[in-house]
Amino acid sequence: MATDSWALAVDEQEAAVKSMSSLQIKEEKVKADTNGVIKTNTTAEKTDEEEKEDRAAQSLLNKLIRSNLVDNTNQVEVLQRDPSSPLYSVKSFEELRLKPQLLQGVYAMGFNRPSKIQENALPMMLAEPPQNLIAQSQSGTGKTAAFVLAMLSRVEPADRYPQCLCLSPTYELALQTGKVIEQMGKFHPELKLAYAVRGNKLERGQKVSEQIVIGTPGTVLDWCSKLKFIDPKKIKVFVLDEADVMIATQGHQDQSIRIQRMLPRNCQMLLFSATFEDSVWKFAQKVVPDPNIIKLKREEETLDTIKQYYVLCNNREEKFQALCNLYGAITIAQAMVFCHDPQNSELAGSRALKGGPQVALLSGEMMVEQRAAVIERFREGKEKVLVTTNVCARGIDVEQVSVVINFDLPVDKDGNPDNETYLHRIGRTGRFGKRGLAVNMVDSKHSMNILNRIQEHFNKKIERLDTDDLDEIEKIAN
DNA sequence: AAAAAAG
Numbered sequence: 426m427a428t429d430s431w432a433l434a435v436d437e438q439e440a441a442v443k444s445m446s447s448l449q450i451k452e453e454k455v456k457a458d459t460n461g462v463i464k465t466n467t468t469a470e471k472t473d474e475e476e477k478e479d480r481a482a483q484s485l486l487n488k489l490i491r492s493n494l495v496d497n498t499n500q501v502e503v504l505q506r507d508p509s510s511p512l513y514s515v516k517s518f519e520e521l522r523l524k525p526q527l528l529q530g531v532y533a534m535g536f537n538r539p540s541k542i543q544e545n546a547l548p549m550m551l552a553e554p555p556q557n558l559i560a561q562s563q564s565g566t567g568k569t570a571a572f573v574l575a576m577l578s579r580v581e582p583a584d585r586y587p588q589c590l591c592l593s594p595t596y597e598l599a600l601q602t603g604k605v606i607e608q609m610g611k612f613h614p615e616l617k618l619a620y621a622v623r624g625n626k627l628e629r630g631q632k633v634s635e636q637i638v639i640g641t642p643g644t645v646l647d648w649c650s651k652l653k654f655i656d657p658k659k660i661k662v663f664v665l666d667e668a669d670v671m672i673a674t675q676g677h678q679d680q681s682i683r684i685q686r687m688l689p690r691n692c693q694m695l696l697f698s699a700t701f702e703d704s705v706w707k708f709a710q711k712v713v714p715d716p717n718i719i720k721l722k723r724e725e726e727t728l729d730t731i732k733q734y735y736v737l738c739n740n741r742e743e744k745f746q747a748l749c750n751l752y753g754a755i756t757i758a759q760a761m762v763f764c765h766d767p768q769n770s771e772l773a774g775s776r777a778l779k780g781g782p783q784v785a786l787l788s789g790e791m792m793v794e795q796r797a798a799v800i801e802r803f804r805e806g807k808e809k810v811l812v813t814t815n816v817c818a819r820g821i822d823v824e825q826v827s828v829v830i831n832f833d834l835p836v837d838k839d840g841n842p843d844n845e846t847y848l849h850r851i852g853r854t855g856r857f858g859k860r861g862l863a864v865n866m867v868d869s870k871h872s873m874n875i876l877n878r879i880q881e882h883f884n885k886k887i888e889r890l891d892t893d894d895l896d897e898i899e900k901i902a903n
Numbered sequence: 904a905a906a907a908a909a910g
Binding site: 486579594595596623627641643644646647648651652672675676677679680765767788789814815816818835836837838840843896 | 904905906907908909910
């Protein structure tokens with residue numbers, strides 16, 4: 426019997442018929458969901474503070490609504506480790522038999538029905554006994570909400586110690602995901618969330634009493650081992666967001682795996698990411714025992730809503746000039762400019778964008794308080810352009826971002842193209858069905874070569890753009 | 904190369 430041949434089917438009936446393989450796959454097409462429009466409540470005058478809260482809530486809502494709308498033609502592949510168990514897929518949240526407070530939280534966030542990935546992932550994640558899951562699907566398909574829901578449904582609010590642990594690759598993403606957890610869990614008054622991130626210090630000997638912990642790898646590792654703020658043996662659900670960077674050798678592998686080893690044997694592991702490079706994918710299957718696997722195929726289709734261009738420059742100086750020429754176009758909405766390192770961000774911000782009032786810098790070198798303030802201002806639209814590094818390449822969700830500029834193309838430490846980071850970076854735009862624009866700056870034979878290899882990898886033409894032709898730029902930006 | 908630590 427060939428264990429590696431996946432049975433393909435257009436619907437569940439066919440999948441059942443074709444179950445001769447020990448592994449099952451389900452593939453289906455879905456139609457766009459047309460409902461789910463949410464309106465802002467614009468009644469009487471409100472204080473600044475209230476308005477700020479409203480905006481934050483609205484943006485969170487829009488983000489989550491999106492997961493009900495975006496994945497219109499995607500195909501889902503489901504691979505179950507246990508072929509004898511039926512392949513469940515839910516079309517409503519009621520079918521999941523969630524705690525009433527949690528269901529209330531789900532609906533309060535504007536969810537009407539599960540997104541495509543959630544239809545399959547939720548029953549798998551909530552099954553008893555718990556099963557591990559590795560899931561790949563592009564941004565905006567409801568990954569965050571899916572694993573947040575899994576954590577919230579497993580948690581026992583009466584127990585005052587950490588039971589669910591979620592790791593994020595960056596400080597900013599941990600804050601963002603934490604907000605989703607808080608929102609969705611807000612009808613459980615006794616349920617609390619702790620942020621295990623840089624700058625969040627506890628007294629010696631203190632214990633974390635919050636039931637859910639979101640954090641970055643270094644701090645979480647310290648809290649679990651050296652500082653003993655968390656008893657890792659009591660963790661029931663372990664989530665790796667942006668899982669591929671979390672377990673990649675060049676990423677946070679060391680710390681993530683050390684944390685994983687401290688967890689109990691029966692701890693449920695959930696890995697989510699938009700990208701899994703081949704070797705990382707294999708490693709993921711090695712470190713996660715008996716995983717269920719879900720893939721939302723056709724990741725290249727995300728690129729269809731994003732127009733990609735490149736600008737040819739002769740040297741770095743010309744890149745500054747080109748970026749300067751683009752300023753008018755990119756401030757129509759909001760833009761993110763990605764640089765190779767904090768120094769280049771600094772230069773791009775000061776020299777090309779003149780450190781303008783609309784421009785903000787964000788890099789890992791900065792103090793966390795400052796980082797939190799900058800990302801908050803950018804979310805609120807107080808800054809139009811965020812000049813940053815790979816720290817913001819993944820997961821950061823700011824709806825108004827319509828332009829991504831790769832001031833430096835993404836490369837790994839050997840100087841090879843970093844296709845995964847490229848996809849994540851340009852995925853900061855073109856969301857919610859909106860059009861997005863990505864502009865890549867090329868300034869040498871070497872970087873042209875990198876760009877060509879990125880084109881080949883995604884099999885997508887990246888066209889040349891002349892930054893001296895302002896009419897053309899205006900046209901594209903609109 | 905960036906990020907990630909109370910080192």
